[in-house]
Amino acid sequence: MGSRVTLRTKGKGVKGAKVSEEKSMVDSFKEWSTWTMKKAKVVTHYGFIPLIIIIGMNSDPKPQVYQLLSPV
Incomplete structure (x- = not known):
């Protein structure tokens, strides 16, 4: 498979937390949509x-079950 490049930030920062939060929301949406499909x-x-x-x-005109299942 292809390799995946990840960017890591050093230290604690608001920007890094926001990016990871958005990424986790995107990942959770992808997982949820895949599961739903x-x-x-x-x-x-x-x-x-x-x-x-x-139906x-x-x-x-109420047909019998065999009339619904027959191809003719």
Whole structure:
């Protein structure tokens, strides 16, 4: 993998704390968005067909389950 360059500051300073706080917020946002997208992918994967069946069962001419699942 590629190497990562990090900048380190010596001593205690307000600027260094602010930069690390912003960096941690960016990192936490990236982690949160990655976690959310992974969960949404799983929900979509397992929930799409049941959703279509439920919508089909609630339509006006009430079809049987085998009519919804048959390709014709």
